[in-house]
Amino acid sequence: MHTTPLAMILSLLSGSPEAGQDGATPAVSASPASERPNVLFFILDDLNDWVGCLGGHPQALTPNIDRLAARGVLFTNAHAPAPACNPSRVAVFTGIAPHRSGLYDQSPNFRDVWPDAITLPQHLRSLGYNPLGAGKVFHKPYPDPVSWDAFFPSKDLQMAPDSVQRRLVGTVGNHSAAAVEAEASSLGDGKVAEWVSATLRRPPEQPFFLACGFHRPHDPWIAPASHYAKFPLAEIQLPPSRSDDLADVPKAALAMCYTPRADPEQSRRAVQAYLACISFADALVGQVLDALDSSACAQNTIVVLWSDNGFHMGEKQNWSKLTLWEESTRVPLIVVAPGVKAGQRCVRPVSLQDLYPTVMELCGLPPVAGIDGHSLVPLLEDSSAVWERPALTTWGFQNHAVRSERWRYIRYADGSEELYDHEQDPNEWTNLAGDPRHAPVKLELSRWFPTENAADVKAAKAKRAGTTRERPGR
Numbered sequence: 001m002h003t004t005p006l007a008m009i010l011s012l013l014s015g016s017p018e019a020g021q022d023g024a025t026p027a028v029s030a031s032p033a034s035e036r037p038n039v040l041f042f043i044l045d046d047l048n049d050w051v052g053c054l055g056g057h058p059q060a061l062t063p064n065i066d067r068l069a070a071r072g073v074l075f076t077n078a079h080a081p082a083p084a085c086n087p088s089r090v091a092v093f094t095g096i097a098p099h100r101s102g103l104y105d106q107s108p109n110f111r112d113v114w115p116d117a118i119t120l121p122q123h124l125r126s127l128g129y130n131p132l133g134a135g136k137v138f139h140k141p142y143p144d145p146v147s148w149d150a151f152f153p154s155k156d157l158q159m160a161p162d163s164v165q166r167r168l169v170g171t172v173g174n175h176s177a178a179a180v181e182a183e184a185s186s187l188g189d190g191k192v193a194e195w196v197s198a199t200l201r202r203p204p205e206q207p208f209f210l211a212c213g214f215h216r217p218h219d220p221w222i223a224p225a226s227h228y229a230k231f232p233l234a235e236i237q238l239p240p241s242r243s244d245d246l247a248d249v250p251k252a253a254l255a256m257c258y259t260p261r262a263d264p265e266q267s268r269r270a271v272q273a274y275l276a277c278i279s280f281a282d283a284l285v286g287q288v289l290d291a292l293d294s295s296a297c298a299q300n301t302i303v304v305l306w307s308d309n310g311f312h313m314g315e316k317q318n319w320s321k322l323t324l325w326e327e328s329t330r331v332p333l334i335v336v337a338p339g340v341k342a343g344q345r346c347v348r349p350v351s352l353q354d355l356y357p358t359v360m361e362l363c364g365l366p367p368v369a370g371i372d373g374h375s376l377v378p379l380l381e382d383s384s385a386v387w388e389r390p391a392l393t394t395w396g397f398q399n400h401a402v403r404s405e406r407w408r409y410i411r412y413a414d415g416s417e418e419l420y421d422h423e424q425d426p427n428e429w430t431n432l433a434g435d436p437r438h439a440p441v442k443l444e445l446s447r448w449f450p451t452e453n454a455a456d457v458k459a460a461k462a463k464r465a466g467t468t469r470e471r472p473g474r
């Protein structure tokens with residue numbers, strides 16, 4: 001029987017060969033559904049590497065994320081499939097990478113173009129799990145009611161509103177902030193933490209998949225004043241940047257950049273606000289972890305924490321995500337699971353795309369054919385295990401970055417390129433793509449760029465509607 005090239009590609013991408021060859025399926029595989037581990041999925045929004053245990057900013061305060069990392073494996077070189085909420089989250093929850101789905105941008109809703117997609121929570125439901133969620137799990141305007149048995153605040157509304165008066169003040173560009181005199185429970189993310197904690201204290205009888213989505217530290221940067229107070233404005237340190245940094249990047253890179261005027265005062269206000277929101281999000285993670293630890297499911301729950309994309313706070317003159325550089329693609333990723341050795345740090349380049357197959361394997365469930373990503377279980381067992389592939393990030397049609405342990409290689413749709421050596425240049429200041437001495441590195445890394453790129457579903461949808469204007473989100 002002949003195997004078609006596409007079937008071969010899907011098989012290679014599915015993660016199933018590893019699951020079969022390594023025999024690494026955890027001991028839970030033979031247990032009945034009722035004894036399978038639960039999954040608690042923390043999703044943070046726009047959280048870059050400004051986390052204590054990742055060392056991205058010397059003033060970041062994240063004691064709770066740090067204590068979670070100490071319980072399992074911290075991936076220090078983890079990257080998003082796309083540097084934006086919608087394509088990143090859709091890739092994680094469907095298991096299909098942007099270059100195969102054609103969903104590259106903040107719209108459309110994946111259900112509009114792909115109504116029969118089976119999300120991870122839907123798939124787990126079919127295998128006996130109770131899928132539950134709260135907060136920002138999918139992109140904000142696109143709740144996915146069919147994914148959940150229960151959702152807070154409701155299946156049709158992902159984000160609980162803040163119940164406080166606040167006056168936003170400007171910082172850099174379009175980023176606003178507010179310190180509010182309010183308890184966490186008055187803010188949307190605080191309500192999410194309370195609902196998730198209550199769910200953990202009274203868990204369903206079935207094993208559960210519980211997604212806990214916090215909007216912080218996404219802007220507007222609103223947090224209780226107590227978190228702002230931890231970061232006095234006069235003491236704020238700005239991240240390293242160079243005023244001439246963009247002189248050696250191609251036009252395609254500049255087109256992705258958001259470079260508003262940012263004087264030092266505005267920059268310090270923005271950094272303070274972002275640090276305050278990270279501190280607030282971290283406290284909410286701690287609140288949920290405390291609820292888990294005192295619950296009946298403390299010993300039998302896999303905990304995964306990730307952010308959908310990173311964020312530039314002035315590095316490379318950029319004040320956003322939406323680029324193929326390190327600060328946009330790198331994200332915190334922590335996996336804690338029964339039987340996984342605590343306190344490991346893994347430097348291998350991995351992707352959030354790997355989460356779907358990882359969850360399946362950790363739960364002792366069969367691998368899913370046709371999805372992208374590769375189970376991280378070999379790295380959970382031994383964080384220094386061989387891992388040959390780099391992490392791939394895609395932003396728009398035919399714009400890709402691959403990140404290996406040492407290098408970042410970017411190629412844009414127009415053929416222009418960037419190459420950075422993280423061993424010598426962790427800030428990605430010097431684009432080496434034009435240096436012929438690095439041709440062998442580029443050749444080696446270029447084989448990981450997708451050779452087939454699905455047409456942009458947003459463009460296709462607009463064409464079908466007989467207009468080039470994007471239909472408003474719902």
Ligand SMILES: [Ca+2]
Binds near residue numbers: 308
């Ligand atoms: Ca985001």
Ligand SMILES: [Ca+2]
Binds near residue numbers: 431
């Ligand atoms: Ca530069």
